[in-house]
Amino acid sequence: MLFSPPLAKAASVAVLLGALASGGCVNVQPSGAPLPQASDAAHARLDAELAAVVADKAHPLMSLSALVVRDGKIVYHRQFGMRWIDPARPEQGKPADAATMYRIASISKLATTLGVLRLVEEGKLDLDADIGGYLGYRVRNPHFPGDPVTLRMLLTHTSSLRDDGGYYWEAGVDLKDVLTPGGALYGSGAMWAKNAKPGAYFQYANLPWGIAATVMERASGERFDRLMARLILQPMGLRGGFHPADFSAEDLANTATLYRKREATGFERWDIAGPWIPQVDDYGKSPPVPRAGPGYVVGSNGTAIGPAGGLRISAADLGRIMLMLMNKGMHEGKRILKPETVDLMLKTAWQRDDKGRNGDPNGESGFGRHLDFFNAWGLGTQRFLDLSGPNRGDRLAEDGGLKWAGHLGDAWGLTSAMVFDPERKNGMIYFVGGPGFNPETYPGVYSSFYRHEELILTALYRRAVLGRAE
Numbered sequence: 001m002l003f004s005p006p007l008a009k010a011a012s013v014a015v016l017l018g019a020l021a022s023g024g025c026v027n028v029q030p031s032g033a034p035l036p037q038a039s040d041a042a043h044a045r046l047d048a049e050l051a052a053v054v055a056d057k058a059h060p061l062m063s064l065s066a067l068v069v070r071d072g073k074i075v076y077h078r079q080f081g082m083r084w085i086d087p088a089r090p091e092q093g094k095p096a097d098a099a100t101m102y103r104i105a106s107i108s109k110l111a112t113t114l115g116v117l118r119l120v121e122e123g124k125l126d127l128d129a130d131i132g133g134y135l136g137y138r139v140r141n142p143h144f145p146g147d148p149v150t151l152r153m154l155l156t157h158t159s160s161l162r163d164d165g166g167y168y169w170e171a172g173v174d175l176k177d178v179l180t181p182g183g184a185l186y187g188s189g190a191m192w193a194k195n196a197k198p199g200a201y202f203q204y205a206n207l208p209w210g211i212a213a214t215v216m217e218r219a220s221g222e223r224f225d226r227l228m229a230r231l232i233l234q235p236m237g238l239r240g241g242f243h244p245a246d247f248s249a250e251d252l253a254n255t256a257t258l259y260r261k262r263e264a265t266g267f268e269r270w271d272i273a274g275p276w277i278p279q280v281d282d283y284g285k286s287p288p289v290p291r292a293g294p295g296y297v298v299g300s301n302g303t304a305i306g307p308a309g310g311l312r313i314s315a316a317d318l319g320r321i322m323l324m325l326m327n328k329g330m331h332e333g334k335r336i337l338k339p340e341t342v343d344l345m346l347k348t349a350w351q352r353d354d355k356g357r358n359g360d361p362n363g364e365s366g367f368g369r370h371l372d373f374f375n376a377w378g379l380g381t382q383r384f385l386d387l388s389g390p391n392r393g394d395r396l397a398e399d400g401g402l403k404w405a406g407h408l409g410d411a412w413g414l415t416s417a418m419v420f421d422p423e424r425k426n427g428m429i430y431f432v433g434g435p436g437f438n439p440e441t442y443p444g445v446y447s448s449f450y451r452h453e454e455l456i457l458t459a460l461y462r463r464a465v466l467g468r469a470e
Helices: 004-012 040-055 107-121 151-155 207-220 224-236 249-253 315-326 339-346 451-465
Strands: 063-070 073-086 089-095 101-103 258-260 277-280 312-314 405-411 414-421 426-432
Touching (some): 040 073, 040 451, 063 315, 063 451, 073 315, 073 451, 101 414, 107 151, 107 405, 151 207, 207 224, 224 315, 312 315, 315 426, 414 451, 426 451
Antiparallel strands (some): 063 073, 063 426, 073 089, 101 312, 258 277, 405 414, 414 426
């Protein structure tokens, strides 16, 4: 079996990175009881449990990278499976390791938010200004022409912009042609909701993040990926970014290919007995294509560079972002964001109300098959309310009680999560490199997460956060 050699070793060896929380820690469980010190036995059991999830013959995963922060320290960081395989000889693939970067899908939105907030702190952006003032053209929902759209609305999914008219266009397209009536790509205006004005209704969407990136470019005069590198990645010493064509050879070689055992074309049939089929980032086959070449016009179309889902980063470096937020904007003695900015980012800006002012709901809590999944939101961050039910709800671990913050990702086979408690400084991160089965057939038992995600989150929480060996 593809995963057998590395997983057999993973199941028997406990690897701990970073210092364990001190015996005198004041961190507590949801019950209020102090956390016990995590043991080697707890981490060894976690290794075995995660290895079993990845190697499950009925629900195999290509790879898994997981990291846990406890009491503000990284206490667990492990990888399982392969980041890349040779189709002719899959058993000779390259294993995922601590430096492996993944395209983390929608967790990218949280990172993009950090860049927006840096520009707000610099006085280059205003969260409550009409975005048309930055873009240089009028942006209005035609059903509510008197209501401007703001960055705050974009970052909280309340802008009334939807993905129905698309959310990605190649470099060379100007978003003005997408967003303004009469534009070449405006069509029927399907990107605009009819049921509620800007600021009044939550619906998760990707398009707002491409628009936010375009606003960032207009305000700074810099291409989105380079701006994010200057504002966030470089000051924090993080590898990766939004534009793989600019990666070093070393980083490109350690970017995970995302896989599924599903046809790439045709009827998209799943075949667990079939081969692993690359979905994105197959750089062992061909180099990345530049998303924005020399002719790209800065401030024209930020969607081309992937602000909603195109960040490649390792679990270790995403963990550093998580620690920075836990530490009120500080990273290794360097101020990245002001404490009040972090508080604003994590503060609930929208919360689900199924009745609303007029007896109607104030947002859509579902997303596809995920029911009762979005129940509260900050700026670019989800707030988890611990709602639970069979195949519905946002509960983060079977034990319950975790009303944390963070973001999730689900695209190209990858499923991912970055979730944390900013007060107690506990957090969990995982990246899954793709399933060998249709995840819709393996739904959650106590939440809207897929079952393999439930198993990963619960194992990380019990063994590395709570420190339980049994």
